[in-house]
Amino acid sequence: PGPTPPQPSLSGLPGPCLPDFWLIVRVLQDRVEVYAHAQSLIREDGGPGAECRHLQQLLVRRVGEICREVNQRLLLQDLHDSHVCNSLLVAESEEDLWRSETPFHSRQRAPLPSDDYAADESCAPRGYLAALPATMQFVPGHFSCDVVWGTVIRVHSRLKMGPSMGVSRAIQALRSVLNAFSVVNRKNMFVYQER
Incomplete structure (x- = not known):
């Protein structure tokens, strides 16, 4: 050839x-x-x-x-719209996690020795989040917003209660006023949308 x-x-x-x-x-x-x-x-x-x-x-x-x-x-x-905070927006605090648990869930759930976030049952979404696969792809708080403005308002010393007396009257009054804006699955979190 x-x-x-x-x-x-x-x-x-x-x-x-x-x-x-x-x-x-x-x-x-x-x-x-x-x-x-x-x-x-x-x-x-x-x-x-x-x-x-x-x-x-x-x-x-x-x-x-x-x-x-x-x-x-x-x-x-x-x-x-729902007054329920998605964990992708704001991660749950330890206190929020304890409050949302029922005795049935806490007995059923056991810590898993795994670094795999998607496989860890303790990180599994709860309630309406179960349908969102994004909760398994991103860590809690992944879509948190940057702080644009913040301020601290101090409670006057005469309105404060002692450590053994519980929540102060000022805080109780504030919570009752803000109750319409409260987020149901986060303690001391309120939501308001500017019109």
């Missing part, structure tokens, strides 16, 4: 000039997929490939920021 004839290449064919860099974004029901392709290899020396890589990283970061903000808004709206 003789030598193989050369195969025709696509680069020699006339046609439209294709760009060196492609960035494809697919928005699906449960995720966003980003694909990038560059004709030239990505080089560390800051060549054209580095710019393509930077653009892809910038897009992925921005999509992540948008997804985080959308999740925060949905969780905040759910908090306002």
Whole structure:
């Protein structure tokens, strides 16, 4: 047999000039997929490939920021509508965990020696959260909002009660006024949405 004839290449064919860099974004029901392709290899020396890589990283970061903000808004709206705080928005404190447990659940639940968050039954979502697979993908408080403004209002010394006398009258009065805004699964948490 003789030598193989050369195969025709696509680069020699006339046609439209294709760009060196492609960035494809697919928005699906449960995720966003980003694909990038560059004709030239990505080089560390800051060549054209580095710019393509930077653009892809910038897009992925921005999509992540948008997804985080959308999740925060949905969780905040759910908090306002139901007065139940999702653990993805604000992690439960030890006191909240103890208050929400029933004797049946505490007897049935045993600590598991596992580092796998999804396999740990003690981290499993409770109640209406069972339908959300996101509670198994993110740690509690993952979508917490940054503090924009905060203040401390001190209770006047004459309104304070001694340590053995329980909750002060001022705190009791404050709780009764704020009762309409209370979050049912968090102690001392209230929700109000600006109109």
